[in-house]
Amino acid sequence: MARKTNYSSPDKLPDIRTVAALAKVSIATVSRTINDSAQVSDRLSKRVWQAIKQLNYLPNTHARTLVSGRSHLLGIIVENITNPFFPELIQSFEEIAVAHGYEILISSSNSDPAVLSTCVRRLLERKADGVAIMTFGEEEPFIDQIVNRNVPIVLAEFKLDDPKASTILLDYSTGIHEAVQHLAELGHREIAFLAGPHNLHSALTRENDFIAAMRAADLPIQKKWIIECGHTLKSGVTGFERLRKFTAPPTAVICSNDMLAIGVLRAAYMRGMRVPQDLSVVGLDDIDFAEFTLPPLTTIRLSRIDLAHAAFKALCAQIEDPHNPHLQREFLVSTSLVVRGSTAPPPGR
Amino acid sequence: MARKTNYSSPDKLPDIRTVAALAKVSIATVSRTINDSAQVSDRLSKRVWQAIKQLNYLPNTHARTLVSGRSHLLGIIVENITNPFFPELIQSFEEIAVAHGYEILISSSNSDPAVLSTCVRRLLERKADGVAIMTFGEEEPFIDQIVNRNVPIVLAEFKLDDPKASTILLDYSTGIHEAVQHLAELGHREIAFLAGPHNLHSALTRENDFIAAMRAADLPIQKKWIIECGHTLKSGVTGFERLRKFTAPPTAVICSNDMLAIGVLRAAYMRGMRVPQDLSVVGLDDIDFAEFTLPPLTTIRLSRIDLAHAAFKALCAQIEDPHNPHLQREFLVSTSLVVRGSTAPPPGR
DNA sequence: GTGAAAGCGCTAACAA
DNA sequence: TTGTTAGCGCTTTCAC
Numbered sequence: 020m021a022r023k024t025n026y027s028s029p030d031k032l033p034d035i036r037t038v039a040a041l042a043k044v045s046i047a048t049v050s051r052t053i054n055d056s057a058q059v060s061d062r063l064s065k066r067v068w069q070a071i072k073q074l075n076y077l078p079n080t081h082a083r084t085l086v087s088g089r090s091h092l093l094g095i096i097v098e099n100i101t102n103p104f105f106p107e108l109i110q111s112f113e114e115i116a117v118a119h120g121y122e123i124l125i126s127s128s129n130s131d132p133a134v135l136s137t138c139v140r141r142l143l144e145r146k147a148d149g150v151a152i153m154t155f156g157e158e159e160p161f162i163d164q165i166v167n168r169n170v171p172i173v174l175a176e177f178k179l180d181d182p183k184a185s186t187i188l189l190d191y192s193t194g195i196h197e198a199v200q201h202l203a204e205l206g207h208r209e210i211a212f213l214a215g216p217h218n219l220h221s222a223l224t225r226e227n228d229f230i231a232a233m234r235a236a237d238l239p240i241q242k243k244w245i246i247e248c249g250h251t252l253k254s255g256v257t258g259f260e261r262l263r264k265f266t267a268p269p270t271a272v273i274c275s276n277d278m279l280a281i282g283v284l285r286a287a288y289m290r291g292m293r294v295p296q297d298l299s300v301v302g303l304d305d306i307d308f309a310e311f312t313l314p315p316l317t318t319i320r321l322s323r324i325d326l327a328h329a330a331f332k333a334l335c336a337q338i339e340d341p342h343n344p345h346l347q348r349e350f351l352v353s354t355s356l357v358v359r360g361s362t363a364p365p366p367g368r
Numbered sequence: 369m370a371r372k373t374n375y376s377s378p379d380k381l382p383d384i385r386t387v388a389a390l391a392k393v394s395i396a397t398v399s400r401t402i403n404d405s406a407q408v409s410d411r412l413s414k415r416v417w418q419a420i421k422q423l424n425y426l427p428n429t430h431a432r433t434l435v436s437g438r439s440h441l442l443g444i445i446v447e448n449i450t451n452p453f454f455p456e457l458i459q460s461f462e463e464i465a466v467a468h469g470y471e472i473l474i475s476s477s478n479s480d481p482a483v484l485s486t487c488v489r490r491l492l493e494r495k496a497d498g499v500a501i502m503t504f505g506e507e508e509p510f511i512d513q514i515v516n517r518n519v520p521i522v523l524a525e526f527k528l529d530d531p532k533a534s535t536i537l538l539d540y541s542t543g544i545h546e547a548v549q550h551l552a553e554l555g556h557r558e559i560a561f562l563a564g565p566h567n568l569h570s571a572l573t574r575e576n577d578f579i580a581a582m583r584a585a586d587l588p589i590q591k592k593w594i595i596e597c598g599h600t601l602k603s604g605v606t607g608f609e610r611l612r613k614f615t616a617p618p619t620a621v622i623c624s625n626d627m628l629a630i631g632v633l634r635a636a637y638m639r640g641m642r643v644p645q646d647l648s649v650v651g652l653d654d655i656d657f658a659e660f661t662l663p664p665l666t667t668i669r670l671s672r673i674d675l676a677h678a679a680f681k682a683l684c685a686q687i688e689d690p691h692n693p694h695l696q697r698e699f700l701v702s703t704s705l706v707v708r709g710s711t712a713p714p715p716g717r
Numbered sequence: 718g719t720g721a722a723a724g725c726g727c728t729a730a731c732a733a
Numbered sequence: 734t735t736g737t738t739a740g741c742g743c744t745t746t747c748a749c
Contacts, residue, residue, distance in 0.1 A: 046721095050743070060719085078742085105455075396738095434742065435728045
């Protein structure tokens with residue numbers, strides 16, 4: 020049953036000493052070879068690599084972290100991993116991180132401050148080299164813990180007056196203006212907005228940008244048509260139901276995210292209402308699914324790739340060059356409208 | 369700008385010594401208090417906790433791991449994090465893991481053996497206490513690495529003859545039989561199957577179970593109607609296109625997963641074909657989205673919660689009781705049909 | 718260019 | 734019940 024165990028003693032995994040012994044060098048040389056941190060002669064280096072291979076040696080990350088103080092671990096906290104926006108974001112972030120020799124630790128806060136707090140504590144215990152908080156504005160209470168420990172941090176949509184913190188500003192305004200403009204051009208005047216939960220920064224921003232865009236387009240703003248929902252499929256259903264109760268319901272609705280919009284699509288269908296003929300629907304995020312809804316969703320794209328890149332860049336800069344006073348501390352990610360099939364002129368046009 | 373730094377010296381984080389000094393006990397007592405690994409008198413324990421709080425002390429996980437040999441890290445490798453099935457699985461797994469004091473390290477193999485290999489190496493370097501490989505059958509080449517290092521491992525749908533490995537068997541058969549039965553009862557005879565990629569174990573199993581179910585229902589099996597696709601939205605579109613080219617196309621189609629089915633829904637819509645009137649569609653997985661497609665998707669449920677529980681249980685048993693020869697090494701997760709709106713009698717019935 | 722040795726922060730064995 | 738001490742596996746001075 021035993022596979023070839025070559026050199027090492029029966030049960031114990033090879034460590035740096037085993038390698039050193041086999042290569043007939045000191046452990047310092049092994050370390051230098053692995054990290055190519057100093058000149059090691061070709062002759063020795065070759066012997067070391069050969070021993071590493073033969074032993075199938077893997078350095079122990081914990082030992083490395085302990086002495087070097089760098090864990091090569093990046094934390095990313097998202098709001099809710101079951102909203103496809105976040106896996107897509109994580110995927111991009113992980114790709115970049117791994118390419119740069121980092122590992123990522125993913126946590127989902129599920130919009131629960133207690134959970135968020137635990138996430139943060141765990142990341143701190145694991146000595147994350149940096150933390151990206153992609154919860155879009157529910158983060159206030161626990162940031163202190165991170166910042167106090169001098170861990171670089173990057174936040175979406177939340178400015179922090181601390182040298183260790185960077186911010187990614189999201190320009191929803193552009194995309195939302197485009198969306199309102201698009202609907203106005205189609206002939207819509209009565210446009211509703213299904214907002215995200217008001218405890219979310221981003222939800223509020225989106226809502227305000229909607230109001231601003233309506234104003235800019237000279238369209239009437241009806242308070243009752245701005246409805247607070249969640250950012251979930253289910254709340255899209257609820258939101259739609261509330262909308263259709265009005266005697267003169269709006270002809271178009273912009274949703275604070277795609278999940279909401281997809282919920283609306285579903286609810287409209289169940290009520291026999293046709294999208295886009297009877298109601299135009301616009302989402303926000305442009306998750307991969309948006310292209311595959313029925314009808315394909317017109318939506319405001321928020322690039323996960325751009326967001327992930329910005330987050331990584333911010334963290335990396337802080338980690339690698341912590342004392343540079345000229346570090347870029349603010350990053351901007353923009354949005355833009357993607358027109359698909361869920362928008363059309365209002366009924367009777 | 370300085371926040372209250374209480375006791376510790378200006379820049380350095382408090383360590384176990386700092387706590388011991390402040391509480392006027394030995395570091396061993398601090399360690400014992402934290403781990404409540406031995407009797408510590410209330411008096412001292414109280415002093416220790418008080419010092420910990422005052423210093424805002426967080427134990428260093430890497431140091432703990434180094435000496436104890438347990439990282440409290442569980443790896444989970446999934447096939448593709450952007451398929452909603454996996455985030456849903458991860459969420460359940462994380463919940464259980466965290467509740468039991470474990471952290472999880474997530475990796476996406478993206479069906480790339482090279483990536484998978486790196487994932488495995490990274491997990492090994494980080495000394496994961498256990499690894500769940502939820503890639504459903506593309507794992508062969510790299511399992512050795514893990515098993516050789518005596519790390520407990522659990523695999524979906526892949527049996528390994530090693531005492532450190534457990535398996536979660538997936539009983540697709542039940543659900544697929546139900547689906548075929550359901551369609552047969554509606555009056556369908558010409559049923560197609562859009563299969564997953566043939567390099568995936570699970571895809572093959574599902575396909576074979578489909579064939580068996582058709583046979584059991586006494587329905588004709590047409591080889592040309594079993595089409596290999598991917599497990600993605602896009603390949604659902606391609607799959608549908610290939611299906612409709614037939615002069616007498618099938619009246620129903622079962623898809624190897626929900627993403628595929630949702631792609632079919634979309635493609636059918638684009639071609640002006642109505643689901644379920646013109647074509648019945650069945651998915652597999654029952655991702656959260658399935659309830660929100662248009663029409664709501666009839667699908668075979670594979671519970672992520674059950675799967676996550678089984679995976680955790682398997683790992684935990686191996687970790688906590690490694691030498692028990694009577695450990696449960698096989699777990700079963702079943703499937704069942706969920707009837708929604710995407711199935712109906714065939715046209716002309 | 719290479720090696721010896723100190724020590725990262727902690728747990729666990731042993732003493733008291 | 735509590736303290737002392739020896740490492741866990743590695744990186745990093747500091748000699749040579």
